[in-house]
Amino acid sequence: MPLADETKESAQARWTRPFKPKGGPRYIQIAEMIAESIQSGSLQSGDQVPPQRTLAAQLGVDLTTVTRAYAEARNRGLIASYSGRGSFVTGVSEPGAEVRIDLTMNIPPQPANGAMAELVGKGLDDVLRRNRIEALSTYQDEPTTRSALQAAQGWLKPALGDLDTRALSVCSGSQAAIFAILASCAKPGDTLLCDPLTYPGLLLAARQLGLRVLAVEGDADGMRPDALERAQQQSGARLVYLNPTFNNPTAHTMPIGRRQQIAATVLRLDLTLIEDDPYRYLLDDAPAAIATLTGGANTFYLASLSKCLWPSLRTSFVLPPRRDTGERLQSGLRAASMGCSALLLGLVEHWIRSGTAKQLVQEIQREARARQQLAGSLLTAPVQTHPTGIHLWLALPAHWNQNLFTHALDELGVNVASADSFSVAPQTQDAVRVSLGGPADQASLGSALRKIDALLKEDRRRSSRAFV
Structure with missing residues (x-):
C-alpha cells in the first residue's frame, strides 16, 4: 500500500x-x-x-x-x-431546511439495533399462526384476555412479589385506567391529593370528572407523610395519586423509607392510593412498590407497557385493592371503551411468554443509557434524572423563565415541556422536562441538546411573565 x-x-x-x-x-x-x-x-x-x-x-x-x-x-x-x-x-440538513426535534413526548427510544419493526412483524406473524382470525376479530374476547392476564401475572411478579394478582385487569392504556378509577371512587366535588408536579393525564381526567385537585407538600424524599395527613384532614380527601418511581416530570424516585411512611399513612387514614408505576422496568434499582408495602390494601397498582416496551401496544395492567373484585373498575372501563385490541393483547402475551419483552426492555435500557450519557456530556447545567430513564428535569437559571425559554427554543426548532404543564397550581418553578426517547437517533438528539445548552447560557433578562 x-x-x-x-x-x-x-x-x-x-x-x-x-x-x-x-x-x-x-x-x-x-x-x-x-x-x-x-x-x-x-x-x-x-x-x-x-x-x-x-x-x-x-x-x-x-x-x-x-x-x-x-x-x-x-x-x-x-x-x-x-x-x-x-x-x-452523517451530514447535516441542507441550509435553510427546517428540522424540528420534538422532546415533549415521553416515549421509550427505539432500540439502537433497529430491531423493533422486525420484532413487531415476527410477533404478529406468530399471533396469527396461533390464533383463528375470528378470535382476533372480537371485542376483548374473554379467553384471549384471560390468557394475556396469566402472562401478565408472571411479568409483574418482580414488582408485586407475593401479592394476590387474581383480580388483575387489562385496559387500553393507563390513562383509561386512571379515568375509570377516579370515576368509580369519587364524585364531582371530591378532592384528589397528589404531588405539586404530576402527570398531566391525571389532571385532565380529574378536571373532566369535576374533581378538586390539591397538591401535597414534599421534600427531597417526595410527598411528606405529615403533609399528606394535614391535607386529608383539611380537605376530607379519600384519594391519593403517586408516581413514586422515576416521577413524571421530576425524574425523582421516592426512597424506600419514605414509601414505608406513606404506606403506613395511607392505611392509618384509610385512604385509597393510586400508584402509577410505568417506568419501573427501566430502572434496575427501583425500590419496592408501595402496593407491596400496604399488602395490596387500599391500593390500585398501575403498570403500563407504553414506557418500557412500545407505546403502540396501548396496554396497561391494573391490580385493584385487596378484597376488591374489580367490578367497579371493569364497569368504568367498559363505559369508556370496548376493551383492548385482541390482536395487540396477543402480541403482548407472545412477547412476554417468549422472553422478547424482557430482551426488549434491556435493549431500551441500553439505548436510554447511551442517550442519558449524551445528555450528560452536552448539557452543562445540572439536571435530575436516572442513568436509564427516558427524560430529565432541567431547572432553568435565574435569567430564564419557562415560558420565554420554551418559546425561544421553539424558534430554534426544538420543543420541550414546561413545568406549568405538570403543575397543580398556576405558579410553579421555572423548569422544563426534556424527553430523550422521541428523536429517531442520537445524532438528532445531540443537535437538540446542543441548542438547549447554548440557549441556557444566553442571558435575556426581562420581566418575563409580563410578556406572556
Whole structure:
C-alpha cells in the first residue's frame, strides 16, 4: 500500500482509544468511540471512517466485531455507508431546511439495533399462526384476555412479589385506567391529593370528572407523610395519586423509607392510593412498590407497557385493592371503551411468554443509557434524572423563565415541556422536562441538546411573565 494511503488511514482512526475492561461489548465501545469523537469534534460531518478490515487490524479485534460496530453506529444515525465508497459521518440538513426535534413526548427510544419493526412483524406473524382470525376479530374476547392476564401475572411478579394478582385487569392504556378509577371512587366535588408536579393525564381526567385537585407538600424524599395527613384532614380527601418511581416530570424516585411512611399513612387514614408505576422496568434499582408495602390494601397498582416496551401496544395492567373484585373498575372501563385490541393483547402475551419483552426492555435500557450519557456530556447545567430513564428535569437559571425559554427554543426548532404543564397550581418553578426517547437517533438528539445548552447560557433578562 502506498505511504500516502497508510498516512490517510492512520489519520482516519486517530479517534480510537483502548478498550475499557468493563466497558461492555467491544462493538458497542467502538460505536461509542465514534459518538464521542463526533461530540468532541474529532470527527466532522462528511469524514470517512476507516474500512472495516483496517480498523479491525488496528484495534486487534475480528472483522465481525467492527461490522457490528458500524451497524450500531448506522442505527444511531452516526454514520452512513455507501457501497464501493465506504462509511462516512452523517451530514447535516441542507441550509435553510427546517428540522424540528420534538422532546415533549415521553416515549421509550427505539432500540439502537433497529430491531423493533422486525420484532413487531415476527410477533404478529406468530399471533396469527396461533390464533383463528375470528378470535382476533372480537371485542376483548374473554379467553384471549384471560390468557394475556396469566402472562401478565408472571411479568409483574418482580414488582408485586407475593401479592394476590387474581383480580388483575387489562385496559387500553393507563390513562383509561386512571379515568375509570377516579370515576368509580369519587364524585364531582371530591378532592384528589397528589404531588405539586404530576402527570398531566391525571389532571385532565380529574378536571373532566369535576374533581378538586390539591397538591401535597414534599421534600427531597417526595410527598411528606405529615403533609399528606394535614391535607386529608383539611380537605376530607379519600384519594391519593403517586408516581413514586422515576416521577413524571421530576425524574425523582421516592426512597424506600419514605414509601414505608406513606404506606403506613395511607392505611392509618384509610385512604385509597393510586400508584402509577410505568417506568419501573427501566430502572434496575427501583425500590419496592408501595402496593407491596400496604399488602395490596387500599391500593390500585398501575403498570403500563407504553414506557418500557412500545407505546403502540396501548396496554396497561391494573391490580385493584385487596378484597376488591374489580367490578367497579371493569364497569368504568367498559363505559369508556370496548376493551383492548385482541390482536395487540396477543402480541403482548407472545412477547412476554417468549422472553422478547424482557430482551426488549434491556435493549431500551441500553439505548436510554447511551442517550442519558449524551445528555450528560452536552448539557452543562445540572439536571435530575436516572442513568436509564427516558427524560430529565432541567431547572432553568435565574435569567430564564419557562415560558420565554420554551418559546425561544421553539424558534430554534426544538420543543420541550414546561413545568406549568405538570403543575397543580398556576405558579410553579421555572423548569422544563426534556424527553430523550422521541428523536429517531442520537445524532438528532445531540443537535437538540446542543441548542438547549447554548440557549441556557444566553442571558435575556426581562420581566418575563409580563410578556406572556
